[in-house]
Amino acid sequence: MNHYFVTGTDTDVGKTQVASALLHLAVKQGLSTAASKPVAAGCDMTQVGLRNDDAQTLMAQSTQALPYETVNPVALAPPIAPHIAAQQAGIELSVASLLPRVQQVLAGQADFAVVEGAGGWRVPLSETQTLADLAQALRLPVILVVGIRLGCISHALLTAEAIERDGLTLAGWVANIIDPDSACIADNIATLKRRLSAPCLGEVPFLPEPNAALIAHYLSLPEVAS
Incomplete structure (x- = not known):
């Protein structure tokens, strides 16, 4: 079984798009799939409660049929930092509360599973914990989505250093071009390929209507996992 924690260099770098595409690719290769989005901020109220587009996108590419609440146990309405949204909702976020919910998804023994974080590597859960602490508790290898734009080299290298310093394996990274007008795109990607020890799992061009x-x-x- 191949299970991964998916993080990004920042928010809005395409983590969900890449994670769902990896799930899609795994299904094409005959693997069973599952996904977890432990915390999601920026949810819409529906007739069945708060729902997050990212979580639903991941579910659409999962072969294991799981209840929404299992995939996304903490759904928060405001599109702001999760720990602030949780405070406003009177919810206490912690690794101890999230860990068993994620493990429930992984216990389904899907051949390929992703656990998607929120924002970047050090996004806070509380005053003392971050989503990186959850990744450490899960002991999963990490896939890093790099949003290719001005400043991405430093963001990517710092994130990779933090992942490795936290004792986790960077299994691979994806170059996702989110600013097609950014200068020296090819040179930036080439620099990252030289400096990041993990393999590049792909270069995603800017896509107006990605799926x-x-x-x-x-x-x-x-x-x-191949």
Whole structure:
């Protein structure tokens, strides 16, 4: 079984798009899939409660049918930092409360599963914990989505250093071009390929209307999952 924690260099770098595309690719290769989005801020109220587009996107590419609340146990309405949204909702976020919910998804023994974080690597859960602490508790290898734009080299290298310093394996990274007008895109990606020790799992061009199937065309699964 190949389970991964998916993080990004920042918010809005395409974590969900890449994660869902990896799930899509895994299904095409005959693997069963599952996904977890432990905390999601920016949810819409529906007749069945708060729902998050990212969580539902991941569920659409999962072969294991799980209740929404299992995939996304903490759904928060405001599109702000999760720990602030949780404080406003009177919810206490912690690794101890989230860990068993994620483990419930992984216990389904899908061949390929992703746990998607929120924002970047050090996004706070509380005054003392971050989502990185959850990744450490899960002991999962990490896939890093790099939003290719001005400043991405430093963001990517710092994030990779933090992941490795936290004792986790960077299994691979994805170059996701989110600013097509950014200067020296090819040079930036080439620099990251030289400086990051993990393999590049793909270069995703800027896509006006991205979807899992389209993005999957540009990706490969980590070597142990192929």
